Amino acid sequence: MRISYSALDSYQNCSLKYKFQNIDHIKTPKSKEAVFGTTIHDTMKFIHTPAILSPTVDEALEHFSNAWNPTVFETPDEERAAFSQGVKIIQDYYQKNNPANFNIVDLESRFQIEIGSGENKHIVSGIIDRIDKTENGYEIIDYKTTKKMPSQDKVDNDLQLSVYLQAFLARYPKEIANIEKLTVSLYYLKHGVKLSATRTVEQLKKSEELFLDVIAQIESGKFEPNITPLCDWCGYQNICPMWRHKFKELRKIDTAEIDSAINEYVELKSAISLTKDRLAEIQETILSYMDQEGVERVFGAQGIIARSLRKTYKYDDKKIREILEPLDKWESVLKVDGVALKQILGVLPFDARTEIEKAKVVDKETKTLAVKKK
Numbered sequence: 001m002r003i004s005y006s007a008l009d010s011y012q013n014c015s016l017k018y019k020f021q022n023i024d025h026i027k028t029p030k031s032k033e034a035v036f037g038t039t040i041h042d043t044m045k046f047i048h049t050p051a052i053l054s055p056t057v058d059e060a061l062e063h064f065s066n067a068w069n070p071t072v073f074e075t076p077d078e079e080r081a082a083f084s085q086g087v088k089i090i091q092d093y094y095q096k097n098n099p100a101n102f103n104i105v106d107l108e109s110r111f112q113i114e115i116g117s118g119e120n121k122h123i124v125s126g127i128i129d130r131i132d133k134t135e136n137g138y139e140i141i142d143y144k145t146t147k148k149m150p151s152q153d154k155v156d157n158d159l160q161l162s163v164y165l166q167a168f169l170a171r172y173p174k175e176i177a178n179i180e181k182l183t184v185s186l187y188y189l190k191h192g193v194k195l196s197a198t199r200t201v202e203q204l205k206k207s208e209e210l211f212l213d214v215i216a217q218i219e220s221g222k223f224e225p226n227i228t229p230l231c232d233w234c235g236y237q238n239i240c241p242m243w244r245h246k247f248k249e250l251r252k253i254d255t256a257e258i259d260s261a262i263n264e265y266v267e268l269k270s271a272i273s274l275t276k277d278r279l280a281e282i283q284e285t286i287l288s289y290m291d292q293e294g295v296e297r298v299f300g301a302q303g304i305i306a307r308s309l310r311k312t313y314k315y316d317d318k319k320i321r322e323i324l325e326p327l328d329k330w331e332s333v334l335k336v337d338g339v340a341l342k343q344i345l346g347v348l349p350f351d352a353r354t355e356i357e358k359a360k361v362v363d364k365e366t367k368t369l370a371v372k373k374k
């Protein structure tokens with residue numbers, strides 16, 4: 001199988017989206033977030049393209065402004081906010097980094113690597129945003145324009161960075177001897193924070209196994225929708241079974257009957273929930289009255305309410321095992337619960353039954369109220 005890292009990532013987030021995108025090849029317009037990300041990535045490439053003089057911040061801002069696509073935004077306010085955010089990202093980047101100080105090896109570096117072996121061999125492709133030569137090793141950097149930043153722990157185990165490092169090692173195999181000096185980083189541009197980690201050979205092997213596992217899942221042909229906050233940016237909502245109904249107006253079909261059923265269902269459900277809450281409150285009042293007056297039944301105009309005590313039991317696993325094992329019955333129970341024990345109780349000798357009864361302790365006691373209507 002040939003698969004790009006981004007397709008695999010998309011499968012992990014929602015396998016149905018992967019299917020729409022990579023199997024059914026259904027095209028969707030690029031989202032404004034994706035267009036924004038592309039413009040920022042393009043500007044970062046411009047900033048770091050090796051030259052005698054690195055671009056100044058003003059030149060970088062001019063490049064960003066020229067590449068800006070305002071047509072994807074819904075309102076002028078939204079467009080203005082996004083543009084200002086882009087400007088801020090570039091200015092902050094220059095405050096923290098001097099582009100002239102980096103020794104760039106490659107930018108937007110395309111790769112294709114083989115993973116697995118024999119029948120289970122696959123080709124993975126992708127694009128590494130930037131590779132730098134550092135003082136004693138290399139750094140592989142991926143820029144992110146997402147709002148949410150992951151924990152360091154996630155970066156330490158990030159599959160994307162492991163795949164990128166494998167791609168780097170496929171190009172520079174001798175560097176495996178220097179693996180502890182190879183840094184992998186995610187640069188969160190909106191926060192101006194770079195999270196870095198290194199990998200061991202064992203970690204790389206494990207991430208390859210994980211990658212192969214995901215490929216096996218894809219090949220199994222099961223594609224299920226997965227509702228997450230990422231749905232907000234998914235271009236397939238109007239065909240996805242989880243969201244399609246929301247776009248019913250666009251399909252111009254008569255939905256009056258189902259609309260009314262949905263509304264009534266929601267109203268009834270919330271009425272039931274309110275009733276349950278109120279019932280619990282009243283039950284409390286009646287039970288405390290019964291405690292106070294020392295009565296077990298109360299009489300009203302509508303009916304009689306009686307209190308009863310419901311007990312649930314649990315068994316001492318160790319003791320039950322000690323009783324049943326010598327009788328060759330432990331295997332029939334395996335998990336100690338009332339149902340399993342009841343099934344074998346009849347065939348046990350009297351002494352064993354008595355012992356089992358003794359090994360039973362009250363787990364929970366609940367006071368319940370039974371109503372007899374007049």
Ligand code: SF4
Nearest residue numbers: 014225226231234240
């Ligand atoms: S809308 Fe959500 S659940 Fe549906 S395909 Fe897109 S990401 Fe998956």
